Amino acid sequence: MLSVSNLSVQFGKRVLFDEVNTTFQSGNCYGVIGANGAGKSTFLKILAGQLEPTSGHVFLEPGRRLSVFEQNHNLYDEYPVLETVLRGNKPLFEIKTKIDELYADYSDENAEKIGELQAQFEEMDGWNAESSAASMLSNLDIHESLHYTQMKDLDGKQKVRVLLAQALFGAPDVLIMDEPTNDLDYETIMWLENFIANYDKCVIVVSHDRHFLDAVCTHVSDIDFGKINHYSGNYTFWYESSQLAARQRSQQNKKAEEKKKELQEFIARFSANVAKSKQATSRKKMIEKLNIEDIKPSSRRYPAIIFDRNREAGDQILNIEKLKAVQDGVTIFDNINLNLKKGDKVVVYSKDSRAVTAFYQIISGHEQASAGTYDWGITTTQSYLPLDNSAFFNSDISLVDWLRQWATTEEEREEVYLRGFLGKMIFSGEEALKKCSVLSGGEKVRCMLSKMMMVRANVLLLDEPTNHLDLESITAFNNSLKNFKGTVLFSTHDHAFAETVANRVVELTPKGIIDRYATFDEYMQDPALKELRAKMYQ
Numbered sequence: 162m163l164s165v166s167n168l169s170v171q172f173g174k175r176v177l178f179d180e181v182n183t184t185f186q187s188g189n190c191y192g193v194i195g196a197n198g199a200g201k202s203t204f205l206k207i208l209a210g211q212l213e214p215t216s217g218h219v220f221l222e223p224g225r226r227l228s229v230f231e232q233n234h235n236l237y238d239e240y241p242v243l244e245t246v247l248r249g250n251k252p253l254f255e256i257k258t259k260i261d262e263l264y265a266d267y268s269d270e271n272a273e274k275i276g277e278l279q280a281q282f283e284e285m286d287g288w289n290a291e292s293s294a295a296s297m298l299s300n301l302d303i304h305e306s307l308h309y310t311q312m313k314d315l316d317g318k319q320k321v322r323v324l325l326a327q328a329l330f331g332a333p334d335v336l337i338m339d340e341p342t343n344d345l346d347y348e349t350i351m352w353l354e355n356f357i358a359n360y361d362k363c364v365i366v367v368s369h370d371r372h373f374l375d376a377v378c379t380h381v382s383d384i385d386f387g388k389i390n391h392y393s394g395n396y397t398f399w400y401e402s403s404q405l406a407a408r409q410r411s412q413q414n415k416k417a418e419e420k421k422k423e424l425q426e427f428i429a430r431f432s433a434n435v436a437k438s439k440q441a442t443s444r445k446k447m448i449e450k451l452n453i454e455d456i457k458p459s460s461r462r463y464p465a466i467i468f469d470r471n472r473e474a475g476d477q478i479l480n481i482e483k484l485k486a487v488q489d490g491v492t493i494f495d496n497i498n499l500n501l502k503k504g505d506k507v508v509v510y511s512k513d514s515r516a517v518t519a520f521y522q523i524i525s526g527h528e529q530a531s532a533g534t535y536d537w538g539i540t541t542t543q544s545y546l547p548l549d550n551s552a553f554f555n556s557d558i559s560l561v562d563w564l565r566q567w568a569t570t571e572e573e574r575e576e577v578y579l580r581g582f583l584g585k586m587i588f589s590g591e592e593a594l595k596k597c598s599v600l601s602g603g604e605k606v607r608c609m610l611s612k613m614m615m616v617r618a619n620v621l622l623l624d625e626p627t628n629h630l631d632l633e634s635i636t637a638f639n640n641s642l643k644n645f646k647g648t649v650l651f652s653t654h655d656h657a658f659a660e661t662v663a664n665r666v667v668e669l670t671p672k673g674i675i676d677r678y679a680t681f682d683e684y685m686q687d688p689a690l691k692e693l694r695a696k697m698y699q
C-alpha cells in the first residue's frame with residue numbers, strides 16, 4: 162500500500178533516519194512509538210508528503226488516497242463545517258468545485274465538460290458525499306444546526322471533531338494521525354477507538370495513549386537508532402513480550418527450549434485474553450495471530466518508579482465537608498463531601514478541568530476554598546504533583562542540589578544518595594548535574610517524581626501526572642501506582658492509567674459530588690450515571 166525506500170533524514174548533524182526500508186499494508190494499523198525527539202512526527206510528515214526526506218522515496222500505490230488528521234485546529238476557520246469535512250476528500254472536492262464553476266458560466270461547450278466531470282463525480286459516489294459527511298458529523302455529535310456554521314465559531318472540542326470527520330471522510334486508503342487523542346474528551350476517544358478498530362484500510366498513528374494503541378493497533382512500529390521495526394500485536398503485547406524476552410536473555414542457565422515454550426505460553430495466554438475481551442472488532446483477529454519470531458528483547462530503559470511510605474497512615478485519611486470553589490465569579494464545584502478510606506485510589510474527574518486543579522490546590526493548602534472544610538488525618542503525609550510545576554524550577558541549581566531541598570537527614574543530603582533517586586528516573590552520570598532551569602516538560606515531571614519517591618508520603622495527590630511523559634515513563638509510573646500501598650487521589654487523561662489504578666471515581670460538579678466505588682470504565686459507561694452526570698452540570 163505505502164512503502165518507503167532508502168529513506169534518510171538529517172537535520173544539521175543529527176541523523177534521524179538512516180536508510181530506512183519498510184512497507185505499510187492495507188488492513189493493518191501501525192502504532193508508531195519512540196522516545197521524545199526520535200522523529201515520529203517527522204516520519205509521518207514525510208509519509209504524507211508534507212516534508213522532503215534528505216534522500217530516499219515514499220511510494221503510495223497508484224490510485225490510492227492518503228489523508229491526514231489535521232493538528233492545527235484553526236486551519237479551516239474561514240470555512241463552514243460541512244464544507245470542511247468535504248474538503249477532506251480533495252480529488253472529489255476539486256471536481257465538485259469545477260462542476261459548480263462551469264454551471265455558473267453555462268454554455269454548450271461547458272455542458273460537455275460538465276457531463277464528463279459528472280460521470281467521474283458519480284463514480285466517486287459524489288452524490289452521496291454531502292449526506293455521508295452530514296451523518297458522520299452527526300455521529301460525532303455535531304448537530305445539523307451547526308453544519309453551515311463557520312469553523313471559527315465552534316468551540317475547541319467541536320473543532321477537533323469536525324477535523325476528525327474530515328480526515329475520515331471518503332474512507333482514505335491510508336490514514337495518518339499524530340497523537341490524535343491529545344485534545345479529545347473521553348466520549349470522542351471511545352468513538353475514535355471503535356471507528357479505527359473497525360476500519361479495514363491502512364492506519365498509521367503516533368500515540369502515547371496505551372488504551373487507544375491497544376484498542377486499534379495490529380502492529381507496533383518502533384523508531385529506534387534511526388530505524389523502524391514493525392512488530393505484530395498491540396502495545397501491551399509488545400511491552401510485555403519484549404520485557405519477557407529481555408529477562409530470558411539474562412537467564413543463561415535456562416535451556417533454549419524452555420524459553421521458547423515460555424514465549425509460546427505467553428502468546429497463548431495473551432491471545433486468549435484478546436479473544437475474551439468484549440470488543441468485537443475486525444482488527445481483533447489480527448492480534449490473535451501472533452508468532453514467536455516477532456518477539457525481540459527490549460533495549461529500552463524504563464525508569465524505576467517505586468513509591469515507599471515512611472509510615473503507614475491510620476484509618477483517618479481525609480474528610481471533606483461542603484467544599485466549594487468559585488473562579489472568576491463562576492461556581493466550579495460546590496457541596497463536595499468526601500471521606501477517604503485508607504488505600505483508596507480515587508480518580509478525580511470533572512467536565513471542567515479547572516475544578517480538578519482547584520480541588521487539589523485547596524486540599525494541598527495552596528489556595529483557599531470559597532466555603533467548606535477539609536481535614537487530613539494526623540498520621541497522613543501528603544505529596545503533591547501539581548499540574549503546573551514551573552514554580553519549582555526557576556533557579557539555576559543542578560538537579561542534585563534541587564533534589565537536596567527535600568532531604569531531611571544527613572544521609573539524604575549525600576550526593577550518592579540523591580543521584581540514586583535521579584538515576585531511577587534515568588538522569589544518569591552528567592545528566593544529574595544539569596541545571597534545572599533548562600529541563601524539558603517531561604524532564605521536570607521526572608524530577609518531581611524523584612522528589613516524591615524520596616519524600617515517601619502515604620498519600621499522593623497527582624494532577625495529570627502523565628502529561629509530558631514518554632510511554633516508557635507512563636508505563637512504569639502506571640505499574641508503580643498499581644502496587645502502591647498508600648492512598649492516591651489522581652486525575653488523568655490517560656484512559657489505561659485511570660482504568661488500571663482507580664477503585665473509586667469521584668466527580669466534582671457545580672451541584673455536588675458523584676462518588677462511586679467502580680472502575681473508570683464502569684463509571685463512564687453506566688447509563689444511569691450518564692443521565693445523572695448530565696443533570697449535575699446544568
Ligand SMILES: Nc1ncnc2c1ncn2[C@@H]1O[C@H](COP(=O)(O)OP(=O)(O)O)[C@@H](O)[C@H]1O
Pocket residue numbers: 172173177195196197198199200201202203204
Ligand atoms: N525542521 C527541523 N529542523 C531541525 N530540526 C528539526 C526539525 N524538525 C524536527 N527537528 C528535530 O528533529 C527531532 C525529531 O522531531 P520530531 O519528529 O518532532 O520528534 P517526535 O515526534 O518523535 O517527538 C527533534 O530533535 C526535533 O527538534
Ligand SMILES: [Mg+2]
Pocket residue numbers: 201202203
Ligand atoms: Mg511528535
